[in-house]
Amino acid sequence: MELPAQRVPVVARCDVLVVGGGSAGLAAAIAARRQGADVILVERYGYLGGLASGGLIVLLLTMDDGAGRQVVAGLCQELVERLETRGGCFYPPKGDWGDPSAELIERYRRWGLVWGSAPHRVRYSVAYDPEEFKLVANQWVQEAGVRLMYHRWASDLVLDGDRITHVVFTSKAGRQAIACDTVIDSSGDGDLFALAGEPFELEQVHPWLWFRMSGIEDVEALQEAGGDGFFRTVRAGQALMPWGAAGRIDRRIDATNPDDLTHAEIECRRMVMEEVDRLPGQTPGFEQAYLTDIALTLGITESRRLVGRYVLRREDLDQPFDDVVAVTGHWTKYGCVYQIPYRSLLPQRIDNLLAAGRCISVDHRAHHATKEIPACFATGEAAGVAAALALRANLTPREVDVSALQRALLKAGAWLPDGADNS
Numbered sequence: 001m002e003l004p005a006q007r008v009p010v011v012a013r014c015d016v017l018v019v020g021g022g023s024a025g026l027a028a029a030i031a032a033r034r035q036g037a038d039v040i041l042v043e044r045y046g047y048l049g050g051l052a053s054g055g056l057i058v059l060l061l062t063m064d065d066g067a068g069r070q071v072v073a074g075l076c077q078e079l080v081e082r083l084e085t086r087g088g089c090f091y092p093p094k095g096d097w098g099d100p101s102a103e104l105i106e107r108y109r110r111w112g113l114v115w116g117s118a119p120h121r122v123r124y125s126v127a128y129d130p131e132e133f134k135l136v137a138n139q140w141v142q143e144a145g146v147r148l149m150y151h152r153w154a155s156d157l158v159l160d161g162d163r164i165t166h167v168v169f170t171s172k173a174g175r176q177a178i179a180c181d182t183v184i185d186s187s188g189d190g191d192l193f194a195l196a197g198e199p200f201e202l203e204q205v206h207p208w209l210w211f212r213m214s215g216i217e218d219v220e221a222l223q224e225a226g227g228d229g230f231f232r233t234v235r236a237g238q239a240l241m242p243w244g245a246a247g248r249i250d251r252r253i254d255a256t257n258p259d260d261l262t263h264a265e266i267e268c269r270r271m272v273m274e275e276v277d278r279l280p281g282q283t284p285g286f287e288q289a290y291l292t293d294i295a296l297t298l299g300i301t302e303s304r305r306l307v308g309r310y311v312l313r314r315e316d317l318d319q320p321f322d323d324v325v326a327v328t329g330h331w332t333k334y335g336c337v338y339q340i341p342y343r344s345l346l347p348q349r350i351d352n353l354l355a356a357g358r359c360i361s362v363d364h365r366a367h368h369a370t371k372e373i374p375a376c377f378a379t380g381e382a383a384g385v386a387a388a389l390a391l392r393a394n395l396t397p398r399e400v401d402v403s404a405l406q407r408a409l410l411k412a413g414a415w416l417p418d419g420a421d422n423s
């Protein structure tokens with residue numbers, strides 16, 4: 001069938017349009033705004049954070065290299081400080097980072113801050129409360145002067161040659177367009193680069209649904225007595241049930257297919273509720289426990305990944321890049337990092353588009369590390385600063401002087417390897 005042509009009102013204009021308000025989009029919007037750009041951040045739901053809040057994935061894994069050195073700073077570090085002022089997070093103090101002592105490892109494992117295989121060391125990883133994240137994020141974008149637009153779903157775009165002129169959003173008000181100079185695709189699923197016809201890889205994954213229980217007498221005491229499969233949270237008597245139900249659903253799904261998502265929503269919710277019904281009767285300490293919340297969104301580790309100007313590969317672990325704009329440790333490995341090159345944020349053809357977060361240009365194995373929340377913050381921050389610098393110099397993001405970008409990131413507080421700005 002064909003839809004009749006429709007006139008779509010242009011409801012706003014901006015320098016930088018950030019689509020998707022997860023970790024990456026939040027960082028991109030604030031970073032671009034702090035560099036002086038006029039920024040609109042559009043999110044389909046009514047809260048910021050994406051998986052990092054609504055998905056109940058409430059663990060920043062990790063901000064270090066697994067050997068005691070912090071490698072993600074900038075806006076992610078600022079998030080931790082903002083959460084801390086509200087008592088909304090927990091993390092090992094700096095003096096513990098890199099420490100191999102079994103006692104400390106066990107202490108932090110109970111918070112979900114130790115993963116991978118032994119020998120372990122204490123990491124700079126952070127557990128936090130999702131509602132505190134949402135509040136902090138709203139205040140943060142407002143303070144920064146970002147124009148926040150909730151409840152709009154990017155569904156189309158208008159191209160003039162290789163340039164996006166408008167993104168079209170669908171909402172209860174119908175279809176509306178926003179005109180912009182540069183677009184940052186932080187939709188997690190790469191909706192914008194897919195609409196623009198850029199090449200991508202699509203991964204099918206097992207979906208998860210994290211949930212939390214409250215009314216537990218003493219979570220730490222239970223863990224000391226051997227209780228497993230749940231983590232402490234910043235709220236007394238509350239446990240985070242990572243990954244959701246003990247089992248997983250019958251098949252992998254394509255998270256860009258609504259029929260697959262429907263199947264996953266029904267199955268995961270059924271399985272979580274079976275677990276919620278089972279726990280009080282069968283798990284000592286959970287007798288009075290009750291469900292606090294189930295994640296609002298399915299836990300989708302992977303869907304579309306851009307095939308951009310450079311595809312970061314597993315073999316690139318510990319490799320230096322001249323155009324590094326973000327660095328991430330590996331949550332299951334110690335003492336190694338990925339340097340993320342600027343080219344992994346750049347699509348092949350479209351002039352005024354950048355990708356940030358879990359949909360950047362990496363292979364499946366590198367994605368294991370680059371999808372983590374701190375890394376998403378770091379690539380979001382890099383994309384936001386790059387977009388603003390490009391506008392200021394009247395260049396496309398591809399033409400930006402990478403040394404200038406690295407200097408601007410360092411000045412803003414991001415962490416980059418020594419000499420990254422050629423200084």
Ligand SMILES: Cc1cc2nc3c(=O)[nH]c(=O)nc-3n(C[C@H](O)[C@H](O)[C@H](O)COP(=O)(O)OP(=O)(O)OC[C@H]3O[C@@H](n4cnc5c(N)ncnc54)[C@H](O)[C@@H]3O)c2cc1C
Binds near residue numbers: 049058154155189191
């Ligand atoms: C089960 C699971 C466990 C994980 N464990 C950890 C962990 O312990 N620690 C860790 O650091 N990381 C973990 N991760 C990874 C991490 O949570 C995510 O990769 C990261 O949060 C992704 O951030 P993002 O901003 O790229 O995308 P998302 O958080 O997915 O944000 C994308 C945002 O865009 C919005 N959006 C999407 N499409 C549109 C559209 N068309 N129009 C408008 N808005 C749109 C969404 O609503 C969402 O808010 C885990 C992931 C999963 C699934």
